[in-house]
Amino acid sequence: MAAVFLKKLPLRTITTENRCLRCLGKCIVQELALAQLPRTASAPRPAYLTHAKAFSTVEDTQAERKKKEKNETDFSNIGRKISERIIHLFDEQGNDLGNMHRAEVIQLMDERDLRLVKRKPSAEPPEYQLMTGLQIHEERLRLREREKARPKTGPTLxxxxxxxxxxxQHDLDTKSKQIQQWIEKKYKVQVTVKKAKNTEEPENKIQEIFNQILQTMPGIATFSSKPQPVKGGKAVMCVLRHLSKKEETAYRETQQTQEGDPLNKKNGTNTESGVLHQ
Known part of the structure; x- marks a missing residue:
């Protein structure tokens, strides 16, 4: 038993020594690698330059002024909240009262039982006017009517x-009604009529279809683009639009002339087509 233990003892010693040598070798390699690194620390990389918006009180003031003027388009009584110290004042008759301190303006409002509205806030000093409640109401109505009469800008669909x-004929009448609804909403309508296949038809049949559609909308529509062949002659296309104000006036005048002229009634002169097919 002792002999066996003595035989195993050298083997364990050799194994332990081999393990120590491997650990020592790893430590030496790590130290050599660290020694090869540069001793001076690397300089930090410069940060990327970013374009920052410069602070500008001028731009901010202009933006605030535009926003303020946009909100001030509503004609209303501002009460006693006068932000400016000195203002240019007009009375309820439109007479120029000159520059006045806001305290004097408030006192004048109380004495005459008047309201204060902004007349020209962009002026220096800003212009205000004293008005009665009735004057403010009438001015609001006038501005509302002017806004309604202003033409709407934007692309025509x-x-x-x-x-x-x-x-x-029934389907054509249905499509004519649909076209009229679009025209009344100020749309342009592009109508394409394809030639029927394997069918002998007069050359002017498609033109008659367009004329029939147009005759269902007297005083409303006209050609924006007259009928012309498309798709290699296999179809005919036109564009219809709503009459302009000038064309509507001309149409009404033509109708009045036709109704008042007995000769036109007798001969049955069709003056509508002259206006519709311009």
Whole structure:
């Protein structure tokens, strides 16, 4: 038993020595690698330059002024809240009272039982006017009517409609009503009529279809683009639009002339087509 233990003892000693040598070798390699590194610390990388918006009280003031003027388009009584110290004042008759301190203006409002409205806030000093409640109400109505009369700006939308030349009368009447609804909403309507296949039809049939559509909207629509062949002659396309104010006036004058002229009634002169097919 002792002999076996003595035989195993050298083997364990050798194994332990080999493990120590491997650990020592790893430590030496790590130290050599650290020694090869530069001793001076690397300089930090410069941060990327970013374009920052410069602080400007001028731009901020202009933006606030534009926003303020936009909110002040509503004609209303500002009460006793006068932000400026000195203002240029007009009375309820439109007479120029000159520059006045806001305390004097408030006192004048109380004495005459008047309201104060802004007349020209962008002026220096800003212009205000004293008005009665009735004057303010009438001015609001006037501004509202002027806003309604102002033409709406923006692109004109176009609706598209396509059908065959052998369309039935009932379907054509339905499509004509749809076109009229679009025209009344100020849309442009692009109508494309395809020539029927394997059908002998007069050359002017498609033109008659367009004229029939247009005759359902007297005094409302006209050609924006007259009928012209498309798709290699396999179809005809036109664009309809609403009459302008000038064209509507001319149409009404023509109708009045026709109704008052017995010769036109006798001969049945069709003056509508002259206006509609401009």
């Amino acid at each position: 176009t609706k598209e409609l396509m059908f065959s030349s052998n369309i039935g």
